[in-house]
Amino acid sequence: MDLNDILSRAWDFTVKLTRDIGNLIILFVLNLIPIVDLVFVGYCARIIRLGDSIDEPPRMTGFWDAFVDGLKVFFAALIYAFIPLLIVGVSLFPLVFRRGMVIWQRFPLQVFFIGVALWGSLLATVIGFLLFIVGAMGIIHMIKTGSFAKAFAVTEILSLIGEVGWGRYLGWLIVMYILSLVVASLNSIHWIVFAIASVFYAVFVARSAHYIYPRRSELVGNPLGRLEVAYE
Numbered sequence: 001m002d003l004n005d006i007l008s009r010a011w012d013f014t015v016k017l018t019r020d021i022g023n024l025i026i027l028f029v030l031n032l033i034p035i036v037d038l039v040f041v042g043y044c045a046r047i048i049r050l051g052d053s054i055d056e057p058p059r060m061t062g063f064w065d066a067f068v069d070g071l072k073v074f075f076a077a078l079i080y081a082f083i084p085l086l087i088v089g090v091s092l093f094p095l096v097f098r099r100g101m102v103i104w105q106r107f108p109l110q111v112f113f114i115g116v117a118l119w120g121s122l123l124a125t126v127i128g129f130l131l132f133i134v135g136a137m138g139i140i141h142m143i144k145t146g147s148f149a150k151a152f153a154v155t156e157i158l159s160l161i162g163e164v165g166w167g168r169y170l171g172w173l174i175v176m177y178i179l180s181l182v183v184a185s186l187n188s189i190h191w192i193v194f195a196i197a198s199v200f201y202a203v204f205v206a207r208s209a210h211y212i213y214p215r216r217s218e219l220v221g222n223p224l225g226r227l228e229v230a231y232e
Contacts, residue, residue, distance in 0.1 A: 001211060003171050010208035014200055016056035026060045027199050040199075041073050042066030044206035048143045051210045057203055073139055076151040080135035084128035091120020136173060137161050140209050163214045172212050176205055 001009075017024050030040040043066050047057065060066070134157055141160060142151035150156065161169050183201045187194040 003168055006208050006211040010204050013207045014204040023059050031199050032195055038070030039063055039066045042069030044202050045069040045073055045143045047206040048210050072148055076139050080131045084124040087120050087124040091117050140213050160214055
């Protein structure tokens, strides 16, 4: 399945949200409320996990189970973001807390701390980008297998990306990122427009994530420790 097919099928699935307006309103409300929005995240995880067993967005049921799934996704993403956030925090610390620091008045140190902040931010961006590439597939892998630890099984994750094809996978990530910018820009029109669009966007991402994940006919540990994965 090429990227165009993935996006087309995901779109066909997503527009079926309009078949059940009551369910769409529930998803819209869930997505608006902080903390409670983790239920909506869990709903999207459910779409990924159910895969081909559903041909349209399911009704929102099992709120607690969805909340737990949403928490797992949140903590997995937080762990992946920890290192870049730590680098940014350490590199920006002297700039943020410079008031009252006598040492800050020395010009060479000012230049040094500004340089540390710039290089730290650049390093965090590069590391964050690399972790994002691994983490996105890792979270999908976690959802598909039902194991939180699989979100960080780097060897398996890289194997899965290799089966998908790096070009196809990176193309998918780029498309999702561009769409996220488009959706975010809708906030300038009205927050309600943005909120509604974000529900459709999240479901679209979830369904396309299912398609980008290799169809696993077998998962066996052979003598070489390799994963036999089939991708359609």
